[in-house]
Amino acid sequence: MASITKSYEPRDVEKKWYAAWLEAGAFAGRVNPSREPYCIVIPPPNVTGVLTMGHVLNNTLQDILIRRARLEGKEALWIPGTDHAGIATQTVVERELRKEKKSRRDLGREKFLERVWSWREEKGGIILEQLRRLGASCDWNRTQFTMDPAYSRAVLGVFVDLYRKGHIYRGKRMVNWCPVSLTALSDEEVIMKPVKGLLYQVRYEVVGAPGTFIEVKTTRPETIPGDVAIAVHPEDPRYAGLVGRKVRRPLGPAAEIPIVADAAVDREFGSGALKITPAHDKVDFEIGLRHKLPVVDVLEADGTLNALAGPGLAGLDRFAGRKKAAELLKEGGALVKEEPYENNVGFSERADVPIEPRLTWQWWLRYPRVAEAVEAVREGHIRFHPERWSKVYLHWMENIQDWCISRQLWWGHRIPVWYREGLDREKLTEADVADPNKVHVSLDGPADPAGWVQEDDVLDTWASSWLWPFATLGWPDETRMKEAGYPYFYPTSTLVTGPDIIFFWVARMIMAGLEYTNPDESLAKRVPFRDVYFTGIIRDAQGRKMSKSLGNSPDPLDLIEKYGADGLRFGIVSIAPQGQDIRFQEDRIEGGKNFCNKLWNACRFRQMSGPMADNSSLPAILSRLEPPKFDADDHAILDRLFATTRAVDQAMAGFEFSAAVQALYGFFWNDFCDWYVEVSKARLQSPELRGNCLAIQDLVLRQTLLLLHPFTPFITEELWQLLGYGVAGKFLMRDVRLSDSSVLARTSSDHGIRLNGEAAAEVERLKGTVSQLRALKAAHGEAAKKDSVFVVDGADRQWGLVEDNLAKLKRMLGAAAITRGPLPPSAPACVTAHGSWALVREAKGDPAAERARLTKELETLAKHIAGTEARLANKAFTDKAPPAVIDGAKKQLADLHAKKAETERLLGGLA
RNA sequence: GGACCCUUAGCUCAGUUGGUUAGAGCGCUUCCUUGACAUGGAAGAGGUCACUGGUUCGAGUCCAGUAGGGUCCACCA
Numbered sequence: 005m006a007s008i009t010k011s012y013e014p015r016d017v018e019k020k021w022y023a024a025w026l027e028a029g030a031f032a033g034r035v036n037p038s039r040e041p042y043c044i045v046i047p048p049p050n051v052t053g054v055l056t057m058g059h060v061l062n063n064t065l066q067d068i069l070i071r072r073a074r075l076e077g078k079e080a081l082w083i084p085g086t087d088h089a090g091i092a093t094q095t096v097v098e099r100e101l102r103k104e105k106k107s108r109r110d111l112g113r114e115k116f117l118e119r120v121w122s123w124r125e126e127k128g129g130i131i132l133e134q135l136r137r138l139g140a141s142c143d144w145n146r147t148q149f150t151m152d153p154a155y156s157r158a159v160l161g162v163f164v165d166l167y168r169k170g171h172i173y174r175g176k177r178m179v180n181w182c183p184v185s186l187t188a189l190s191d192e193e194v195i196m197k198p199v200k201g202l203l204y205q206v207r208y209e210v211v212g213a214p215g216t217f218i219e220v221k222t223t224r225p226e227t228i229p230g231d232v233a234i235a236v237h238p239e240d241p242r243y244a245g246l247v248g249r250k251v252r253r254p255l256g257p258a259a260e261i262p263i264v265a266d267a268a269v270d271r272e273f274g275s276g277a278l279k280i281t282p283a284h285d286k287v288d289f290e291i292g293l294r295h296k297l298p299v300v301d302v303l304e305a306d307g308t309l310n311a312l313a314g315p316g317l318a319g320l321d322r323f324a325g326r327k328k329a330a331e332l333l334k335e336g337g338a339l340v341k342e343e344p345y346e347n348n349v350g351f352s353e354r355a356d357v358p359i360e361p362r363l364t365w366q367w368w369l370r371y372p373r374v375a376e377a378v379e380a381v382r383e384g385h386i387r388f389h390p391e392r393w394s395k396v397y398l399h400w401m402e403n404i405q406d407w408c409i410s411r412q413l414w415w416g417h418r419i420p421v422w423y424r425e426g427l428d429r430e431k432l433t434e435a436d437v438a439d440p441n442k443v444h445v446s447l448d449g450p451a452d453p454a455g456w457v458q459e460d461d462v463l464d465t466w467a468s469s470w471l472w473p474f475a476t477l478g479w480p481d482e483t484r485m486k487e488a489g490y491p492y493f494y495p496t497s498t499l500v501t502g503p504d505i506i507f508f509w510v511a512r513m514i515m516a517g518l519e520y521t522n523p524d525e526s527l528a529k530r531v532p533f534r535d536v537y538f539t540g541i542i543r544d545a546q547g548r549k550m551s552k553s554l555g556n557s558p559d560p561l562d563l564i565e566k567y568g569a570d571g572l573r574f575g576i577v578s579i580a581p582q583g584q585d586i587r588f589q590e591d592r593i594e595g596g597k598n599f600c601n602k603l604w605n606a607c608r609f610r611q612m613s614g615p616m617a618d619n620s621s622l623p624a625i626l627s628r629l630e631p632p633k634f635d636a637d638d639h640a641i642l643d644r645l646f647a648t649t650r651a652v653d654q655a656m657a658g659f660e661f662s663a664a665v666q667a668l669y670g671f672f673w674n675d676f677c678d679w680y681v682e683v684s685k686a687r688l689q690s691p692e693l694r695g696n697c698l699a700i701q702d703l704v705l706r707q708t709l710l711l712l713h714p715f716t717p718f719i720t721e722e723l724w725q726l727l728g729y730g731v732a733g734k735f736l737m738r739d740v741r742l743s744d745s746s747v748l749a750r751t752s753s754d755h756g757i758r759l760n761g762e763a764a765a766e767v768e769r770l771k772g773t774v775s776q777l778r779a780l781k782a783a784h785g786e787a788a789k790k791d792s793v794f795v796v797d798g799a800d801r802q803w804g805l806v807e808d809n810l811a812k813l814k815r816m817l818g819a820a821a822i823t824r825g826p827l828p829p830s831a832p833a834c835v836t837a838h839g840s841w842a843l844v845r846e847a848k849g850d851p852a853a854e855r856a857r858l859t860k861e862l863e864t865l866a867k868h869i870a871g872t873e874a875r876l877a878n879k880a881f882t883d884k885a886p887p888a889v890i891d892g893a894k895k896q897l898a899d900l901h902a903k904k905a906e907t908e909r910l911l912g913g914l915a
Numbered sequence: 916g917g918a919c920c921c922u923u924a925g926c927u928c929a930g931u932u933g934g935u936u937a938g939a940g941c942g943c944u945u946c947c948u949u950g951a952c953a954u955g956g957a958a959g960a961g962g963u964c965a966c967u968g969g970u971u972c973g974a975g976u977c978c979a980g981u982a983g984g985g986u987c988c989a990c991c992a
Contacts, residue, residue, distance in 0.1 A: 011954070196989090203992090222992060270991050278992055287990045347992085392919065396987065399918070403988085503987085545927085547985085578940080579927075584920080585985080587927055591941055598954045609951030658931090666929075666939075681951080775958085782958045788947045868936060880972040889934050889973090896935055
C-alpha cells in the first residue's frame with residue numbers, strides 16, 4: 005500500500021478520482037425498482053455563464069445531497085444542463101458583433117442565429133466543465149440544453165396546448181419595454197430603483213379663461229406632447245367647476261385637452277391634478293380607457309422622441325428630451341418651478357436602463373393550476389426550506405398577473421404561430437386570431453407553408469425552463485420518457501436554488517408540473533419536486549452583492565487551485581447557515597483546506613502507528629475490537645462517534661448543511677485528534693493494547709470518511725482507498741453504504757459492544773484536570789517542559805483514577821512523575837476533580853503571586869456559590885422547578901463548597 | 916404603504932422545544948518545530964446577548980414596543 009505523504013496535495017488526487025469516476029460511469033442514475041429514487045435537476049446555468057461563488061454554493065449543496073443519497077443506498081440522479089438565456093446570450097453575441105461594427109440586422113435573422121449557435125458550441129460548455137472541477141457528480145450523459153431539438157418540441161408543444169386550452173392569448177396592452185434590448189419584459193424582469201431627479205411643476209392654461217391655470221407635477225415633462233387630458237379627483241372641490249372644460253397643452257403640437265374626473269387621482273399629491281399620457285404610463289392608460297381618450301405615443305421603440313413630440317424635441321433621446329422639454333416650458337412660461345425629487349423607476353434587469361411602459365401586441369399566458377399550486381405548498385406537498393419563503397410564494401400566487409411570454413428577440417423558441425401573408429397584424433381582431441384561415445397555431449406549422457408568415461417573436465426564456473423537471477426526463481415523448489426513467493424519477497426530490505427566482509422559476513415549475521401530470525393523481529405525485537432548499541446570497545466581506553462590475557467576486561477556479569475543491573466545498577458549506585445571506589471570507593475556505601490536511605494527517609498517523617488489518621467492511625473492523633480491553637477513552641470516543649453520526653443524520657434530514665459540517669469538524673478535530681489520538685500514543689506502545697486501539701481508530705476513520713464524503717468527495721475517496729477500506733475496483737462514492745446512527749448502533753451491539761454511558765463524563769473530567777494542570781504549568785513558565793513533577797493529594801477514589809490513567813496523564817501533562825503524597829509547602833497547586841495537585845519546582849515560587857491566583861479563584865467560587873444558594877433559597881424555585889433542575893443545583897453547590905474548602909486549605913498552606 | 920429577515924466576543928456567525936458559569940472559526944497575546952499534522956499543538960485575553968417593558972421560580976431563547984441594518988412585494992404622478 006502506498007504510504008501517505010506529509011501533506012495533502014489536492015490537484016492530482018482530484019484529477020485522478022474524477023477521471024476514474026467518469027470512466028466507471030459512476031454518476032449514472034438508472035431505473036432501479038429495488039431502490040428508492042432520488043433525483044435533482046440542476047438549475048440550468050446560462051450558457052453565457054462562468055462559474056460564480058453562487059454556483060459553487062448551490063452546486064456543492066446539490067452534490068452533497070446527491071452523494072449522501074447514493075451512500076444511503078438510493079438511486080441518485082442529478083440531471084445537468086444549460087439554459088439558452090434569451091436576452092443575455094443574444095446581448096453577448098450582439099456585443100461581439102458590434103466590435104466588428106455590425107448589428108444583428110446586418111446579418112439577418114438566419115445568419116445571426118448561426119452565429120449564436122456557433123458561439124454556444126464554442127463557449128457554452130465552459131460552466132459545465134467548471135462544475136466538474138468542483139466535483140459535481142452529475143449524470144453528464146443526460147446533459148441537456150433548453151434549445152435541444154427534443155426540448156424545443158416540448159416547449160412549443162406546451163405553447164400550442166395552452167393556446168388551444170385558452171390559456172394563451174394575443175393582446176395589446178401596456179408592457180414593460182426595454183429601449184436597449186428592444187423587447188417587452190415580464191413584470192418580474194423589472195427592478196424598481198430609487199432615482200434622484202427633478203419634479204417639474206407645470207401649468208396648463210384653461211381654455212376660455214385667460215390667466216386661469218391648472219398646475220400639475222411631473223417627473224417626465226418630455227411626455228407632455230403625449231398628454232390627452234388632465235385628471236382630477238371627482239370629489240375635489242378645488243376643481244369641481246373645471247371638470248369638463250379644456251386646457252391648452254403647453255408643449256408639443258398645439259392642442260386643447262379635456263379635464264376629466266377620475267377616482268384614481270390622489271388629491272394629496274401636488275396640486276391634486278394629474279396629467280394623462282396614456283401611451284407612457286400604466287395608470288394613465290387605464291384612465292384613458294375609462295374616459296375614451298386617444299393615445300398619443302411620442303416615443304420610438306429605442307426611447308427617442310418622435311415627430312409627435314413636436315419640433316425641438318423630435319429625434320432627441322428621452323433623457324435629453326427631458327431637459328429640453330423643461331427649457332421649452334420655461335421659455336413658454338409654463339414651468340412654475342422644479343425641485344429635486346427621488347422616485348422609484350423600473351429598470352430593465354438585463355440592460356440596466358429605465359424601462360418604458362409601452363402599448364404593444366404581445367402573447368400572454370393566464371397561468372394554469374394556480375389554485376392547485378397554492379394548495380401544493382400550503383398543504384406541504386412541497387416543503388420550502390427555510391419555511392418562511394412559502395409566504396413569499398403564496399403572496400405572489402395570490403396576486404398573480406398574466407405573464408407576457410413573447411419577446412422581440414431572435415434567440416429563443418420562435419412562437420409557433422403563422423399568419424396569412426398580407427394580414428395587418430396590428431389590426432387583428434380576436435375573431436381573426438381564432439380563424440384558422442388567418443392564423444395558424446401548431447407545432448409543425450401549416451401543411452402548406454406557402455402564403456404563411458411565422459410570428460417573429462420568441463418565447464421568454466422562463467417559458468422553456470419552467471418545464472425543466474420533466475422535459476429533462478423525456479416528456480412528452482412516451483418512448484423517451486421511458487428511457488429517461490420519468491415514471492421512476494418524477495416527482496424529483498429536492499430543488500436547490502436562490503430565493504431570487506421564486507417567481508421566475510420555482511412557482512412556474514410548480515404550475516407547469518401540475519398542468520402536465522394526470523389530474524386524477526394526488527398532488528403529492530404531480531408536484532415537480534418535494535423539497536425546495538433556498539440558499540442564501542453570497543456577499544463580499546462588506547456585505548455587498550458580488551458582481552462583475554464591482555470586481556469583488558473571487559474566481560472559484562483560483563480558489564480551487566489554492567485550497568483544493570474539497571477545501572472550497574467544506575469552507576463554503578461551513579459559512580452557509582440556513583437561509584441567511586452569506587458573507588464570503590476567504591479564511592473560511594482556508595479553514596476547509598486545513599481541515600482536509602488534518603484529516604489527511606490523522607490517516608497518515610494511523611498508517612504509521614501499526615500494521616493495517618482487515619478494514620474491508622464495518623463487521624470486519626468490529627470483529628477486531630476487543631471490548632474487554634476498552635478503557636474509558638474507547639467508550640467515550642465511540643460514544644461521540646455515534647452521537648456525531650446521529651447529529652449528521654439529523655442535520656442532513658433538516659437541510660442543515662453547516663450544522664452537519666460543524667458537528668464533523670468538532671468531533672474529528674477536538675474529540676478524535678486532540679484527545680483520542682493523543683492519549684492513544686501511550687497505549688500504542690503496548691503490544692497488548694495496540695490492536696484494539698488501532699481497530700477503534702479504523703472504525704472512527706471509516707465512519708468519518710463516509711460521513712464526510714458528500715462534503716469532501718476527493719480526499720475521502722483517496723484516503724478510503726489508501727487505508728484499505730475499499731475493495732479493489734470499488735468506489736466509496738458508489739459502492740459503499742453509509743451506516744446511519746441506528747445501523748451503526750445495532751451492528752456494534754451485534755458484535756458485543758456495550759458502551760459505558762459514564763465513560764464520556766469521566767473523560768470530560770479527565771480533560772478538565774489536564775487542562776487545569778497545563779494552565780498551572782503555563783502560569784509558571786513550564787508550558788513546554790516535558791518532565792514536570794506533580795504531587796497529588798486526593799481521596800483513594802481520586803487517586804485510583806489517576807493511577808488508572810497514569811501513562812496517559814504523564815503524556816498529556818508532559819510529566820516525568822506523578823506521585824501521591826502531601827503537597828509540598830508553597831508549591832503552585834490547584835484543586836481538580838482528581839484531587840489537589842501541586843507542581844514541584846526547583847526554583848522558589850512567588851508566594852504572593854500564588855496567593856493572588858488562589859484568592860481570585862476563591863472569589864469566583866464564592867460568586868457562584870452565592871448565586872446557586874440564592875436560587876435554592878428561593879421557595880418559588882424549589883416549589884416550581886422540575887426536580888432534575890433542583891437536584892442539579894444542589895449537586896453543583898456541594899461540588900462548589902468542596903472545591904472552596906480545598907482551595908482555602910491550599911491558600912492556608914502557603915503562609 | 917405591506918410582508919419577511921437580521922442585531923450575541925475585534926471580525927464572521929452557531930445557540931432546535933426557556934434550565935448549571937453563553938459557544939465555534941478567524942484575528943489577538945504568551946509559549947512550543949516533541950516521531951501525524953507549524954495547513955500544527957498548549958495556555959490565555961475578549962461578551963451588561965441592540966434598547967425598553969412584560970410573562971416566568973428562571974429569558975440570548977417567549978410576548979409587546981423602540982432604534983438601527985437588510986431583502987422582497989406595491990400604479991402615488
